[in-house]
Amino acid sequence: MSETIQPQIQQIANPEFAFNRIITGDARNVLPKLPPGSVDLSFWSPPYYVGKSYERHLDFEDWQSLVRDVIQCHVPVIRPGGFLAINIGDILCFTDPDIPRFQANNLRGKKISITKNQILEAKKLNPGASRQELGRLLGCSEQTIQRRMQDNNVRGGKQNYSTKVMLTGYLLAQWAEEDGFYLYDQRIWHKDPCWANSRWHSNSYRAVDEFEHVFIFWKPGITEYDRDRLNPDEWAEWGSRGVWNIPSIRKNDRHEAEFPETLAERVIRLFSPHRGVVIDPFVGTGTTTSVAKRLGRQWLGIDIEPRYTEIAKRRTHDT
Ligand SMILES: C[S@@+](CC[C@H](N)C(=O)[O-])C[C@H]1O[C@@H](n2cnc3c(N)ncnc32)[C@H](O)[C@@H]1O
Known part of the structure; x- marks a missing residue:
């Protein structure tokens, strides 16, 4: 197990604690400072443990204790009747040398010969071209462009390692319930097909890429509910629907895992x-906080990475 930051989950709440700001720090150290019962909703998306750059320091044990501790830190701060909403792809994908490698026999035998150098050349000639446009220019898929450029093949079967896919929702439900929260609802966030432009004829495609979950946990207490929060059309179109079709952020310039404003809204x-x-204890670029502010809520964002809190501050204060 790699070295971890030890959480301090003692409550050291500061009654003078000010909301409407973005804090750089470990969520496990900042959350205990919030006044008890001060938060109506905490909406967040933790690192997913899929090999993104901001989570490379984590191993599976670390990942579990991070998420578990952050859930636990919410126990005092969520108002009775309040909610904890966690957005997560219900999978963990990570390299696991102990499972068999997926083996496929490509009956067509067609190999894509595009090299990284050819892509770099095409980029030079077409500055600003998207992956999709480069794929069209070079006669290959967007996925090929990405793989060649980033060696990012966590879902594929062509690397030297195997990819483990695991469900996570049950873990969150178990940890939340141990802390006195109850699973209240679940929405499926159906994104656009991730590789919509690809010519998929391969088993390295996995449909789990196309959707994520929002697990909603409730802290027992009285929840004041105002049906007028949504108009009748909104109730019909999404408020009472289990599957939300919301395109994902295709251009991840600011962050590798930004979620769309519509989801937060x-x-x-x-x-x-x-x-x-x-609040959002994994605020990243400030999607939750900027939307919360626009919707007339008080807000608080926490992220461990200063490069993200700088973006979150700018984005939320400019809202
Ligand atoms: C999935 S991203 C959140 C993206 C965000 N929802 C957005 O729209 O930009 C997870 C974030 O958690 C942050 N993070 C990881 N460990 C953390 C910790 N211990 N405390 C606070 N933030 C952490 C990462 O820096 C990353 O920005």
Whole structure:
């Protein structure tokens, strides 16, 4: 197990604690400072443990204790009747040398010969071209462009290692329930097909890429509910629907795992009252906080990476 930051989950709440700001720090150190019962909704998306650059320091044990500890840190701060909403792809994908490598026999035998150098050349000639456009220019898929450029093949079967895919929702439900939260609801966030432009004829495609979950946990207490929070069309179109079709952020310039504003807007409108307090302890680029502010909520964002909190500050204060 790699070296971890030891959490300090003692409550050291500061009654003068000010909301409406972005804090750089470990969520496990900042959350205990919040006044008890001060938060109506905490909406967040933790690192997914899929090999992104901001989570490379984690191993599976670390990942579990991070998420578990952050859930536990919410026990005192969520108001009775309040919610904890966690967005996560219900998979963990990571390299596991102990499982068999997926083996496929490509009956067509067609190999894509595009090299990284050819892509770099095409980029030079077409500055600003997207992966999709480069793929069209070079006669290959967007996925090939990405793989060649980033060696990022966590889902594929062509690397020297095997990819483990695991469900996570049950872990969150178990940890939350141990802490006195109850699974109240679940929405499926159906993204656009990730590789919509690809010519998929391969088993290295996995449909799990196309959707994520929002698990909504409730802290027992009275939840004040105002049906007028959504108009009748909104209730019909998404408020009462289990599957939300929301395109993902295709151009991840700011962050590798930014979620779309529409996702945050729906969760905030459904699960927090006007002027309520909405927090995000893994705020990244400030999607939750900027939407919360726009919707007239109080807000707080925490992220361990200064490069993200700088973006979150700019984005939220400019809202
Ligand atoms: C999936 S991303 C969140 C992206 C965000 N929802 C957005 O729209 O930009 C997870 C974030 O958690 C942050 N993070 C990882 N460990 C953390 C910790 N212990 N405390 C606070 N933030 C952490 C990472 O820096 C990363 O920005």
